[in-house]
Amino acid sequence: MRDHTKEKAMAGPRPVVMSGPSGAGKSTLLKKLLKEFDGVFGFSVSHTTRSPRPGEEDGKDYHYVTREVMQADVAKGEFLENAEFSGNMYGTSKAAVQAVQAQNLICILDIDMQGVKNIKRTDLNPIYVSIQPPSMQTLEKRLRDRKTESEESLQKRLHAAKVDMEISKEPGLFDVLIINDDLDLAYGKLKDALLEEIQKVRDTNNS
Numbered sequence: 379m380r381d382h383t384k385e386k387a388m389a390g391p392r393p394v395v396m397s398g399p400s401g402a403g404k405s406t407l408l409k410k411l412l413k414e415f416d417g418v419f420g421f422s423v424s425h426t427t428r429s430p431r432p433g434e435e436d437g438k439d440y441h442y443v444t445r446e447v448m449q450a451d452v453a454k455g456e457f458l459e460n461a462e463f464s465g466n467m468y469g470t471s472k473a474a475v476q477a478v479q480a481q482n483l484i485c486i487l488d489i490d491m492q493g494v495k496n497i498k499r500t501d502l503n504p505i506y507v508s509i510q511p512p513s514m515q516t517l518e519k520r521l522r523d524r525k526t527e528s529e530e531s532l533q534k535r536l537h538a539a540k541v542d543m544e545i546s547k548e549p550g551l552f553d554v555l556i557i558n559d560d561l562d563l564a565y566g567k568l569k570d571a572l573l574e575e576i577q578k579v580r581d582t583n584n585s
């Protein structure tokens with residue numbers, strides 16, 4: 379039998395992978411995109427074993443699950459990719475991406491560096507965007523001011539950030555690299571990079 383998965387994936391708009399150190403501003407930027415371009419972008423809701431933060435909603439920010447459930451679902455082949463980050467499991471289910479693509483929306487994935495490397499082995503064919511902080515000092519300040527992490531979790535994220543910032547320099551890994559210093563400037567660059575894809579969705583959905 380012919381495999382139609384690839385054709386189906388390629389028929390819709392290209393997904394967007396946003397990666398970069400924890401605290402670089404990925405969620406802030408993608409929330410702005412989802413708000414400004416309602417009906418163009420859709421968020422791939424990942425699974426995680428970490429606890430919800432105040433204000434986060436199950437099924438919207440993440441699907442919050444136990445390690446047992448997540449491991450079983452990974453074993454069943456339900457995930458496109460999954461990774462361990464800062465002591466918790468995270469993963470993109472095939473259903474999360476399909477739910478967005480079924481609506482002919484640009485699917486946005488917010489994933490770590492291991493996720494980027496694993497997605498490269500699939501046929502998702504996304505645009506890879508790296509969001510980087512202006513410096514380690516700024517990153518630390520933003521993470522502290524966000525007040526979501528314990529000191530231990532903060533240190534783990536800062537360590538992972540150093541590794542991430544090194545690997546991000548690898549030529550060809552990302553299509554677009556954005557330094558999130560001034561938020562409006564960074565958001566403008568992100569929109570510019572995605573303009574062509576945004577236009578395609580608007581043309582298709584208006585015709």
Ligand SMILES: Nc1nc2c(ncn2[C@@H]2O[C@H](COP(=O)(O)OP(=O)(O)O)[C@@H](O)[C@H]2O)c(=O)[nH]1
Nearest residue numbers: 400401424460461463468469470488489490493
């Ligand atoms: N590989 C992978 N990474 C994910 C996924 N969902 C979130 N992440 C990454 O996990 C890391 C931690 O996310 P989170 O706990 O929400 O913290 P935050 O990035 O500091 O807001 C970030 O680098 C996310 O990009 C996923 O489905 N797969």
Ligand SMILES: Nc1ncnc2c1ncn2[C@@H]1O[C@H](COP(=O)(O)OP(=O)(O)O)[C@@H](O)[C@H]1O
Nearest residue numbers: 400401402403404405406520524558559560561
């Ligand atoms: N350009 C910016 N200038 C100042 N603060 C920012 C900027 N971008 C994001 N922030 C703040 O920094 C913190 C980390 O951003 P967030 O979007 O949560 O990062 P990530 O999703 O990459 O972990 C948040 O409190 C956010 O409000």
